[in-house]
Amino acid sequence: MIAGIDLGTTHSTGLSAAEALADRIVRNGQQRDPADFAAWLQQSPELQPPADAGAVNLATWQRLMKGTTPFPQANFEQLADRFQWYDRDSSRECYDMAALGHSMHLCWLLVPGNETALARYMHLENAPVSVVQARTRVARLSGPWHPLRARIQALSARTRHEMRETLHYLVGVPVMAHVALPPPLQRRQVMFWAAACDALHHSVPSRRRFTRRTVALALLLTCALLAAIAILRGAFSSSPGNADSDRSSLQPPHEANP
Structure with missing residues (x-):
């Protein structure tokens, strides 16, 4: 009994x-x-x-x-x-x-609703972590995988530093490929951020490949932005209003102003 x-x-x-x-x-x-x-x-x-x-x-x-x-x-x-x-x-x-x-x-x-305790767990005296920041960091390591968004975020040195600290607290650094992850962390996201933060247990060539890919992505985004600006400028200069203005500027003064 x-x-x-x-x-x-x-x-x-x-x-x-x-x-x-x-x-x-x-x-x-x-x-x-x-x-x-x-x-x-x-x-x-x-x-x-x-x-x-x-x-x-x-x-x-x-x-x-x-x-x-x-x-x-x-x-x-x-x-x-x-x-x-x-x-x-x-x-x-x-x-x-x-x-x-x-x-x-x-x-x-990592259970939803315990973000306050999570933020307190990751808190450092010289680098405090808010509840919103804790939730954001965990979201980068879980949920749907968006590789382009992740690579853009990884271009920030500050973000990489924050994610290295997060991996240190939640997974351990360096991250081993066979490490068991607490849910809801996803292996693909964890391995990406470990490589981005140079916190992955891997070879030098792997780090170099990741660096080259990140630089290539940055160059691609820059070229795409410049191309978009050029297209917008071309569209603006070829608009009817601008064409009439250009023709008026080429006419003699007495023709341009009857």
Whole structure:
């Protein structure tokens, strides 16, 4: 029994009471700040203490052990302490708990609605990051891929510096091709910005190819802009009003002004 609940399988969800309680623990950990979560763990009647604490411990661990569940690291550490996951005699001692908690924390930061925490996570004393900036940077690494827009953005040294810092916090620098990315980050966007920021683990020829392509794009855009200006000038000079004005300027004064 857990707080008067039968630990057998519940008929409505097919989950045992221990599994249902583990789901509730994870949900509360995802939604509450550390102080509020600590109070909830202390005050929740279902956790004071459950008769089958081992089943709850195992079910909770199974929901977090892969490191892909969005979960704030401070709350994960509270659970690890409560369930003694850090103990040397624990069967989980082969896991790198710090890395596991960090991985879930990154997933949690990238959940829509957590941009304030994300901006605070990427904040530097000499380079503060606003919520809007944090959202913009993540958008460059996720969502639909627009290669031309990305290459234009990458022409800015400031943008490249910002994205290198972003990759440092969210992926790690240098970026390895096999690195597992937290959702919603997309591999194509991450690899592009890693190359643009010279933060990709690759050879010198690859960096040179990227530089040549970027320079070629800049030249192409410049030529297109100059061609558009020339076309507009030609259209303006060939307009009827300008043609009449030109003819009037070529006539003798007494013909131009009757």
